[in-house]
Amino acid sequence: MNLNCLEELHISTSKKIFRNLSAASLVENAVKRGEGILAESGALVVNTGKYTGRSPKDRFIVRQDSINGLINWGDVNLPIEENVFNKLFDKVTKYLSDKDLFVFDGYVGAMEEYKMNIRVVNEYASEALMSTQLFRRPCEEELKNHCPEFNVVVAPGFKANGKEDGVNSEAFIIINFDKKVILIAGTQYSGEIKKSIFSVMNFLLPLKGVFPMHCSANIGEAGDTAVFFGLSGTGKTTLSADPDRKLIGDDEHGWCDKGIFNFEGGCYAKTIKLDKEKEAQIYNALRFGALLENVVLDENNRPLFDDDSLTENTRGAYPVEYIDNADLSGVGQHPNTVVFLTADAFGVIPPISKLTKEGAMYHFMSGYTSKLAGTERGITEPKATFSACFGEPFMLMKPTVYAKLLGEKIINHNTEVYLVNTGWTGGEYGTGKRMNLNYTRAMVKAALEGKLRDVEYDLDEIFNLYVPKVVPNVPQEILNPKNTWVDKEKYDLKAKELAKQFHKNFQKFGEVSEDIKKAAPKTF
Numbered sequence: 260m261n262l263n264c265l266e267e268l269h270i271s272t273s274k275k276i277f278r279n280l281s282a283a284s285l286v287e288n289a290v291k292r293g294e295g296i297l298a299e300s301g302a303l304v305v306n307t308g309k310y311t312g313r314s315p316k317d318r319f320i321v322r323q324d325s326i327n328g329l330i331n332w333g334d335v336n337l338p339i340e341e342n343v344f345n346k347l348f349d350k351v352t353k354y355l356s357d358k359d360l361f362v363f364d365g366y367v368g369a370m371e372e373y374k375m376n377i378r379v380v381n382e383y384a385s386e387a388l389m390s391t392q393l394f395r396r397p398c399e400e401e402l403k404n405h406c407p408e409f410n411v412v413v414a415p416g417f418k419a420n421g422k423e424d425g426v427n428s429e430a431f432i433i434i435n436f437d438k439k440v441i442l443i444a445g446t447q448y449s450g451e452i453k454k455s456i457f458s459v460m461n462f463l464l465p466l467k468g469v470f471p472m473h474c475s476a477n478i479g480e481a482g483d484t485a486v487f488f489g490l491s492g493t494g495k496t497t498l499s500a501d502p503d504r505k506l507i508g509d510d511e512h513g514w515c516d517k518g519i520f521n522f523e524g525g526c527y528a529k530t531i532k533l534d535k536e537k538e539a540q541i542y543n544a545l546r547f548g549a550l551l552e553n554v555v556l557d558e559n560n561r562p563l564f565d566d567d568s569l570t571e572n573t574r575g576a577y578p579v580e581y582i583d584n585a586d587l588s589g590v591g592q593h594p595n596t597v598v599f600l601t602a603d604a605f606g607v608i609p610p611i612s613k614l615t616k617e618g619a620m621y622h623f624m625s626g627y628t629s630k631l632a633g634t635e636r637g638i639t640e641p642k643a644t645f646s647a648c649f650g651e652p653f654m655l656m657k658p659t660v661y662a663k664l665l666g667e668k669i670i671n672h673n674t675e676v677y678l679v680n681t682g683w684t685g686g687e688y689g690t691g692k693r694m695n696l697n698y699t700r701a702m703v704k705a706a707l708e709g710k711l712r713d714v715e716y717d718l719d720e721i722f723n724l725y726v727p728k729v730v731p732n733v734p735q736e737i738l739n740p741k742n743t744w745v746d747k748e749k750y751d752l753k754a755k756e757l758a759k760q761f762h763k764n765f766q767k768f769g770e771v772s773e774d775i776k777k778a779a780p781k782t783f
Contacts, residue, residue, distance in 0.1 A: 274359045282548040288384035301547030310446035311570035318432040343425035354417045361387035369589030370520035378407035389449040395524035415447040462655040470514040470664035473650030475499035476507040484591035488649040489600030494681040500540040505586040521589035525578045533564040544581035593672040604629035606683035606691040607754040611702040612724035618778040619676040645764040685743040701732040
């Protein structure tokens, strides 16, 4: 590769620069360099070391006049001064000066009007494989004329000196909008590459009137499109990988005046407790060319997907074409149906309920799910977790900006919105049991096929949700969660406890219209 292509980034190296190598070549390089080994299935398996997930307290945005009035500064979007970025950038580029570099040139955004050309400069071949499989890959002609609009420089081996360097630890992820550069160092967790690029898209697209969504999406035989919002562990990837529907995308989309479009060209699925039968499409996609992060192998190099000894956040990255019935265009019509997924460990949210426009905006801004006992130090019982827009760490503007766009889309396209609980029933975590996946699939199927449009609904008096009385192929007694609890009084106490937490969380949004506030759970 010609060194000139990195001159604008002030990056030069005495070693080789490899540009847009094939997945096979990247795997070969990674194995030779000792970055990982091949599983029996052919997937490349790497251990990301200390960092096995995102490091939110190490993600910064350079404070600049051009964005100051637009960024939702706070505990999620941490500001950093430009001189700190400049010094770290100089140190990282110097660190890379004696390294082989693996460059990926491609783009995000499947719709031509909104695509963004990117360049990812990687220290490791395995992370270049991640970029190759997750972002959209250009054809030869596009590659000849490729001019990146945003650059990502990734140096896992460089460790910062924490406060001395103006950051919080040895790792840092810094987004610089004026220089159009993302600097990632000190962490080998590849999700930082993906999520930083999508954070940029989530900031830029609303300025063009496009609603960016942290969601998966699929399309039915009749061309009907559905999108699925949900935090990690709620089943977003599992439910969107439906053998009866074509997958548009796994994680990030935009909704514009023409319809929806996928940002990416691949999927980044959680693999903990991956079931070969229930999640066959994902399981079969983890083959040669795929990247597995922190998945433990047995003595025969077979993945032990139930083993969380390295982390519960085990991941698999693969191109969308590894899913048998993927729609490779990455584009769909305006969604007929929007599904919000929550894994309620309190066992009190109905398994499915229909939302008004205002209810959709309320629950979108709330972004509720649960953390479970044992998943983090200090958590001994289920804990309500709220992440605005079902992806707060990646949404750089105020949640009201994104909620307003959602409300406009729902009205303009007559879209139906449902809240689906993939969590617990018959009691809270430890007493009840996880919602049957087959029942959840049946509920989602009924919603997508319009079979819940004309059924009768009951109003859940605590959560202010409209619950269908009947859903095809689902036992009627589970539709009202209170019916599944032996101790009805305890159900009421838990439900009211969660309702109060919804109210407490929503106070942070400040001025919100009364119509949206009225869609909140009731307090007693």
